[in-house]
Amino acid sequence: MRREELVDLNAFMTVAEEQNFTRAAARLGTSQSALSHTIRRLESRLGVRLLTRTTRNVAPTDAGEKLLATLRPALDSIGSELASLSALRERPAGNIRITTSEHGATTVLWPVLRNLLAEYPEINVELATDSSLTDIVTERFDAGVRLGEALAKDMVAVRIGPDLRMAIVGSPEYFAKHPKPIVPQDLASQRCINLRMLSGGGLYAWELEKEARELRVRVEGQLAFNNVKMIVRAAEDGFGLGFVMEDHVSQQLADGHLVRVLEDWCPSFAGYHLYYPSRRQPSAAFSVLVDALRYRG
Incomplete structure (x- = not known):
């Protein structure tokens, strides 16, 4: 069937339903003479x-x-069908x-995604976990999740x-053999467990702060890991x-398996942010994801 034939049939059905050429022409957005x-x-x-x-x-024959x-x-x-499309x-x-x-994936993203993806089965999400600062444009990511700073x-x-x-943190058994540090300088005489950074490969310097005084402390010890769970x-x-992050050890602290020290040198800092290029034109799926993730606390 040609396009004009479908147009003609729709015009006929509209006239038959309205039983009036004037009303049908107005409904179709055309003139009465053109419709006739x-x-x-x-x-x-x-x-x-x-x-x-x-x-x-006007009535149908x-x-x-x-x-x-x-x-x-x-x-x-x-x-x-057109409406469904x-x-x-x-x-x-x-x-x-x-x-x-x-x-970030386990504490912030997944709790939101498990509900969002159930509601929107047409959205597909790929999470690539990496502690380094990935170039999201070069690596063709839509967005990244990192700490605000x-x-x-x-x-x-x-x-x-x-x-x-x-x-x-340290265990009660450790503190039975070693005095608890009172100031950051006391860390020099402690056995500390280092974190090996995946980006750059260096050892992470512990970042401490109190009353606007910031310190980056290099610590020493028998062990180094590139995995927080092993620390x-x-x-x-x-x-x-x-x-480590406070929430990594919240249960161990509550159970008494670990003891916290120098708490006054560990202030809060900016949490996770979703970031993406400012020139990006968000799709409907991406906009839904951003809105679902947005922190409202």
């Missing part, structure tokens, strides 16, 4: 009269009624790639988590002091 011409063209092509015209109204019986369900079906276009869908740390200035940043704190495990087993 369309109907005459359709009747000429089919070789039958479809409408009976009087001075007061027997042939017109027969055509309407076939036409209505067909055009209704087409309308329903429109809804599909407007419903958030597509792939989103995010680079994040393991801690580590964000590039040319990025749009959306806060997605609360402030965080670090904690210096916590070694600290629990009495091998030294660990410096």
Whole structure:
């Protein structure tokens, strides 16, 4: 069927439903004379009269009624399909790639994603866990999740988590053999468990702060890991002091398996942010994700 034939059939059905050329023309957004011409063209092509015209109204002929019986369900079906396609276009869908740390993935992203993805099955998310500061443009990521203090200035940043704190912890068994540090300088005589940074490969200097005084302390000890869970495990087993995110050891502190020291030198700091290039045009799926992640605490 040619396009103009479908247009003519729709015009006929509209006139039949309105029983008036003026109202039908207004509904179709055309002139009454153009609509009359369309109907005459359709009747000429089919070789039958479809409408009976009087001075007061318009009514389908027997042939017109027969055509309407076939036409209505067909055009209704087409309308329903077009509506469903429109809804599909407007419903958030597509792939989103995010680079994040393991801690950010487990504490901030996944609690939101497990509900969001169930509600929007057409959205696909890939999380790449990496503690280094990935170039999201070069590596073709849609966004990254990092601590607020580590964000590039040319990025749009959306806060997605609360402030965080670090904690210096050791086991009761360790402190039975070593005095608790009172000031950061006391760390020089302690056995500390180092964190090997994946980006750059250096050992992380413990960042401490109190009353606007900031210190970066290089510590020494028998062990170094590039995995925070292993630092916590070694600290629990009495091998030294660990410096980790507070929520990594909240249960161990509550259970008494670990003891916290120098707490007054561990203030809160900016938590996780979702960041992406300012020139990015967000898709519907990406906008839904940003809104769901946005921190409202």
